[in-house]
Amino acid sequence: MSEKSGEIKLDHIDRKILEILQDNAKTPYAQIASQLGISEATVHLRIKKLSSIGVIKRFQAIVDPEKVGRKVTAIIGVVASPQKYSQVLKELEKMPEIVEIYDVAGEYSTLLKVRAKSKEDLARILDDIGKIDGVESTKTMYVLRVIKEDPRVQVD
Template identity: 80%
Template sequence: MSEQVLEVKLDHIDRKILEILQDNAKTPYSQIASQLGISEATVHLRIRKLVNAGVIKRFQAVVDPEKVGKKVTAIIAVIAVPQKYGQVLKQLEKMPEVYEIYDVTGEYSTILKVRVKSKEDLAKLIDEIGGIDGVESTKTMYVLRVIKEDTRIRID
């Protein structure tokens, strides 16, 4: 389960490009070049380098879940049988309602962030997760309000 991740060395140009793209991935290369005082070709090469190094995983639109019918968000803490933990994670990964899976320390094996259309759908999902072979128990926290949720990563 442990994965060695090598940190990529970024200079101030790379950092600025990443800030701009995180605010708006559709920013034209010409605009980035103008802002940074470099050529468009340099911007293109820098972005390609960042993609190839895995710093930029993908370009995507950030969608408001409620506006597309995913009105219920919940956090589910799962306790799994250690010998079956890998199998449990594989089953959780297959579930489209599970948006984030965190392998954590402490009393729980994993923490999930899920999004569904209704409380009824949440109840079904909790039953489905509880029915996975190797899941000992779950604890669900229904999200009442989102105070802060940011997909951007601060680059120091």
């Protein structure tokens, strides 16, 4: 591993460890070691290092939103007043139904991914967003079906 201009340079072993963990974060170190032909201690140290330098942000379970009652997904474009944009972002971050917030260039100030329980719940969320001081307008795209959604990052 080496760092250059903010990007961490990973060797083939680090990349393979990351691929394995992204497929299943519960893969035992012994299994990773066996697959890669290295010791468990080496796997442990590399994962610890990848975590400490921020390449691995956290280990988490990926939950199917529909199976836990979040049946509605929407993408919302928000136009915000430039003078109040930072405060708008802080207010949006507080809303648990908003699962992703992107600062973007173009037509919108920010794009949001929202997971709601129902259409009525989505309407309430939109009302709450509209009430934030500095929000000038929103445009909502209701997701009909998910074609691809993959949290893994290609590490080649």
